[in-house]
Amino acid sequence: METIEFNLEGEYIELIQLLKALTIAQTGGHAKMIVEDGVVVRDGEVETRKRAKIRKGDIIEIEGQISVVVL
Numbered sequence: 001m002e003t004i005e006f007n008l009e010g011e012y013i014e015l016i017q018l019l020k021a022l023t024i025a026q027t028g029g030h031a032k033m034i035v036e037d038g039v040v041v042r043d044g045e046v047e048t049r050k051r052a053k054i055r056k057g058d059i060i061e062i063e064g065q066i067s068v069v070v071l
Helices: 015-021 028-036
Strands: 002-006 040-042 059-062 066-070
Touching: 015 028, 015 040, 015 059
Parallel strands: 002 066
Antiparallel strands: 040 059, 059 066
8 A cells, every 4th residue: 555645734635635636636526536436534434525624643545555644
């Protein structure tokens, strides 16, 4: 599993914006589809909210292949 560290420069980032910032999704529409497909896991639970506020300390997994640690 590939691990990516993302340095957050604020209080939070919305999930779809994080997916775009990491180039996991090419567009906002693609990011929404990834979330809707139920392949995003946040801290061990499936995250279905596209605009979920991702904060420092959260661990995001996408399709069991990519792990993002928010710093």
